[in-house]
Amino acid sequence: MGKIKFTTFISVLIFVTGLVNIAAQDSISFGGYVRNYTGILFNNLQDSTSENDFASVQNTFDLKANFSGEMADLHVEGYVYADGDTTLSAGIRELYFDLYSDSMDLRIGKQQIIWGKGDGVFITDVVSPKDMSNFIIPDFDEIRLGVTAVKADYYLGDFALEGVWIPVFTPNILPSQDSPWAVSMDLPTGVKPSIATSLPSTTLENSEGFAKISYMGSAFDFELMGGTMFDDAPTGHVTPVNLVSTPKLVDVTKEYQRLLMGGGSFSTEIAGVVLKGEGAYYNGKAFNMSPDALLADLGSGGDGTIVKKAVHYMAGADYVIAGVNIGVQFIQEYILDYDSRINNDEFNSTLTFLTAKKFMDDSLELKFFGYYGMYNSDALLRFSAGYSVTDGMLLTAGADIFIGDAGYFGQYDENDLGYIQVKYSF
Amino acid sequence: MRKLKKITLAIFLLTCAAVLGSAQSITGLKVMENVYNRPTGPEITSEMTMTLTNSRGSTRERTIRQYLKKFGEDEKKIMFFTSPADVKNTSFMDWSYGDSSKDDDMWIYLPALKKVKRISSENKSDYFMGSDFTYDDLGDRKPEQDSHKIIDEEAINGKDCYVIESIPKDKNSMYSKTVTWVVKDSWVGAKKEFYDEDGDLLKTLTIHSVDKVNGYWVILDMEMENVQKNHTTRLQFKDVQIGKSISDNFFTERQMKRGVR
Structure with missing residues (x-):
């Protein structure tokens, strides 16, 4: 309730401030889009017993409005989203107020904050949470969720200092259990969970803070950043209810782990090839135990989670040849001081490849x-x-x-x- | 009478010497250096409309607000796309350098990603936004990158021009040669032909309008025709301002994200 009140208060504050500001605006501009998306799951198409051949028919109306003054802006972006004929939803992607001075910008309100140099990966890009309802299939501007935050940028030549304070934690949106994108927690056979979610309470100590210094120059660009934050993805903390019954009963509480993050990214061009790298160190990242290890841990008073340090990094290159854009990235996650009971692998490596051409x-x-x-x-x-x-x-x-x-x-x-x-x- | 003859002869000889001296002092390279070094103003802002017309006659239009500032031999430019709606708020920044051994630095801001990305400046022969202009065509090609010679003198729209043939020193250039008509008194180009690797005419650039803004010659309207594809791109400039102060700090990631003001 406290979270709702705080968010409402901030939203009303921004809206009223914006309305007052509108009176003195120099210009108002509108933009947006109307979109129909019809997707077919091939598996359903082949299955004659399936009730839904069309996995998804989505209509979206997105409207952006910008009220611009000499030293201030008010930006609003809202959407109406119809999923088939059954579900209609509306929301605010962003609603923020900008104040400008010669060397400093202040942005207050619901906003998407994007960091990092990688494409299609989230390494240092951890300030805005994600809407994973449809995995990573939607456009990235729709995957990213706005956070209610105060962001201040101070500029000094080619350097920029950025500070972000997020008073209210916003987690990732996870797929619903009836979604084809739903992910269930790995549990031992014969264990029936009762699942609940616990969000951090809205207190000052539970607020999130980030800082970044960035540089853009001829030879290279870089960002160095750090943050005290909650992991946007939850970890399932398991409490035994009855381990001798059939099935075994447990309570699973999805909790968001507090952690520290430090990282950096860079890009430069050498002989026409844009080289880029990005890395982050997480101190205090929680992992679930594998099903094989869970019951033993519960028996010894544990909750099925292990907290470790972890690193996540990427090296990549972009090149253009004969008008064809080519991009490759190597991405690796590594859990330090690995414990074999962790459900995740010690190393997780991914390659990405992009090619695109316009005609x-x-x-x-x-x-x-x-x-x-x-x-x-x-x-x-x-x-x-x-x-x-x-x-x-x-x-x-x-x-x-x-x-x-x-x-x-x-x-x-x-x-x-x-x-x-x-x-x-x- | 003999004295008058001597004076007449002296004037004739002096005139011949002046003409010969003038013809010998100007070379193709010198003409192109004059074009390259023609003062264009330290700070320029303008709104550019780019109209693409394909072989069927259908057109597409993009509008771009651009800001350019010179820093000695170097130059920084930001282009903000203002229409059509699907590219609106995209911005492109280019830092180019007087040192011909140094490649440009380029970045693009894509509003959907809310991220500024460094992009490769290697392929300057790529076409800009689907137009008939390559990035190289739109930039200031340095005279030393080509071998130049005067092949003719000709009047274009009543203005006397040098006709310069330029052959790229880089054998990998997309053009085998270019031919440029340069107006003698202003060092502004009047027309340019681009020949492909086989030596066939590929594109013709025609300058439709040139005017003085704040004492500087500025091209206000030009059209590139790809004669092999029957496709044209017209660039028209308005609200050209020269001398309006642009902060050194304008050419930054901050401004790319913030957009045109």
Whole structure:
């Protein structure tokens, strides 16, 4: 309740401040898009008993409004989202107020804060949580969730200092249990969980704080950052209820682990190749135990979780040859002082490959983005062809193919999908 | 009478010497250096409309607000895309250097990703935003990158021009040669032809309008025609301001994200 009150208070404060400011505005601009997305799960298409051949028919109306003054802006972006004929939802992606001075900017309100140099990965990009309802299939600006925050940037030449204070924690949105993207916790056979979620209370000590220094220059760009934060993804803390019954009964409370993060990223160009790197160190990251180790841990008074230090890093390169954009990245997660009872592997390595080319006055773009999980030999292959029918209207057809039996991508092997999307931007 | 003849002869000889001296002092390289070094103002802002017309006659239009500032031999530029809606708020920044051995630095800001990305400046022969202009065509190509010679003198729209043939020293250039018509008194280009690797005419650039803004010659309207694809791109500039102060700190990630003001 405290969280709702605080968020409401901040929103009202921003809105009222904005309204007062509008009276003195120099300009008001609107933009947004209308979009239809029709996706088909190939697996359902082949299954004649399936009730839903069309896995997803989504209509979205997105509206942005910007009220601009000489030294201040008010930005609002809202959406109405209809999933088939059954679900209608609306929300605010961002609502913030900007104040500008010669060397400092202040942004207050619900906002997306994006850090890092990697493409399609979240290493130092940990300030804004993610909407994982549909895994990583949607556009990234829709995956990222706004956080209610105060962000201050101070500029000194080619350097920028950024501080972020997030008074109210916002977690990732996870797929619902009836979603094809749902992920269930690995538990031993014969264990029935009762699952609940526990959010951190809204107190000053539970607020999150981040700081970043960045530099943009001729030779290279870099960012160094750190934060005291909650992990946006929960860990299941297990409490035994009855371990002698059949099935064994446990309570699982999804909790968000407090941790410290420090990291950095850079990019530079050498002989026409853009080289980039990004890395983060997490102190206090919680992991669930493997099913084999869980019951023993519960028997010794544990809750099925282990807290460790971990690092996550990426090295990559972008190049353009004959108009074809090519990008490769090697990404690795490593749990320090590894404990074999942890459900995750000690190392988790992923390769990504991007290639894209535009044709016909840039009105047609063919694109491929692939993820390959090296340990489980699983993959996500994303193909798309986008054609700009007229200025502002984009017709896209694509397919997302999952390969493998296990792993981050292989777990969705049944979820291969094709889609057609019509988007009109205004 | 003999004295008058001597004076006449002296004037004739002096005139010949002046003409010969003038013709010998100007070379293709010198003409192109004059074009390259023509004062363009230390700070320029303008709004550019780019109209693409394909072989079927259908058109697409993009508008771009651009800011340019010179820092000695170096130059920084930001372009903000203001329409159409699907590219609005995208921005592109280019730092180019007088040192010809140093590549440009380029970044792009994509509002959907809310991230500024460094991009490769290697392939300057790529076409800019689907237009008929390559990045190289739009930049200031340095005279020493080509071998130049005067091949003719010709009037374009009543203005006397040098006709300069330029052959790239880089054998991997997408052009085998270019031919440029340079107006003699202003050192502004009037027309340019681009020949492909086989030596066939690929594109023709026509300057439709040139005017003086704050004492500087500025091209206000030009059109590139790809004669092999029957495709044209017209660039028209308005609200050109030269001398309006642009802060040194304008050419930053901050401004790319903040957008046109």
